[in-house]
């Protein structure tokens with residue numbers, strides 16, 4: 001690799017996915033495209049989104065309630081359009097996924113079903129740091145079951161002076177606490193460090209001790225290939241507004257492993273959209289949940305936000321997750337190389353805290369800036385480099401293979417220091 005603009009431009013020329021950038025609106029600053037490195041927070045808008053939403057607005061305008069059953073993509077079954085693409089992105093059977101609600105809402109619904117504490121087994125193993133929403137959800141669920149939230153969460157943290165967790169430490173923690181754990185609840189890609197956990201190995205350990213293993217895929221879906229079914233994950237949920245580019249507050253999805261589908265004793269919150277399709281409109285009192293993930297639905301589908309999601313998923317279908325991952329590995333490795341070249345010659349204490357190994361990370365790189373990090377972040381933003389800041393000392397960037405270029409990250413590396 002070379003740290004020159006010419007080399008970055010050459011990589012862009014060789015990039016067979018480069019034309020996908022044209023499918024997105026790139027925000028502007030002072031008449032120029034910004035360098036958008038924030039797809040780990042909110043992905044860019046696909047140019048097709050408004051047409052997809054307009055199509056549903058037209059149906060509403062022209063057919064209104066009849067659009068639930070008639071015409072193209074009737075709303076009654078709209079969520080089913082998402083099953084195949086989401087199953088592909090998560091490595092699931094189609095019966096294992098459904099598109100619904102928002103991430104934290106879904107996490108709470110899944111905890112209702114899969115966090116089943118007893119007097120001796122009530123603890124939840126989580127990583128520290130974990131995204132606060134997940135922590136709040138678990139804390140409140142523990143409280144709801146009558147436990148002390150502080151006591152109910154077992155935190156595993158990176159070793160002193162290290163920035164991400166060693167798999168061996170995660171496995172050791174599971175082993176140590178196995179008899180008191182009701183659940184292992186992790187983010188597949190950590191929001192702070194960008195670490196991609198060795199989910200398969202952790203899952204094997206959970207299976208060995210018959211522990212329920214749940215995943216938050218907010219930073220993983222559309223970023224790294226997933227095999228939830230094969231890895232025997234019990235449940236998972238995600239959002240669609242980061243790497244899936246489906247718009248602010250975009251609709252979420254859930255995964256529930258097939259081996260839970262026949263078990264009707266699993267407690268769940270009920271709602272009419274989870275009720276069996278054949279009797280949903282009979283307005284009976286009896287709740288007969290659908291088999292599979294669809295049986296966890298609550299409400300009828302939010303069609304307008306789901307239309308945006310469909311526009312984006314179609315781009316993923318065309319690009320292919322494997323191709324995207326291939327480019328992502330190259331793009332993030334190039335970014336890390338450029339940054340490290342800069343850091344070598346800098347007097348500032350700056351370092352990448354994301355794992356170096358490509359198998360242990362997705363797009364994101366987290367840059368720890370020991371002094372005046374926030375000022376540096378603000379300077380970058382003013383210059384049109386859109387990244388984000390995470391307290392206490394990290395600038396996060398995510399070169400996204402669908403719309404970022406090798407020249408983007410070269411420009412960022414020049415502006416950083």
Ligand SMILES: Cc1ncc(COP(=O)(O)O)c(C=O)c1O
Pocket residue numbers: 102103104105131133134187191216218219239249
């Ligand atoms: C890892 C993780 N979990 C949960 C959430 C909360 O998502 P929502 O507001 O969609 O519930 C986020 C939001 O960024 C996140 O990054």
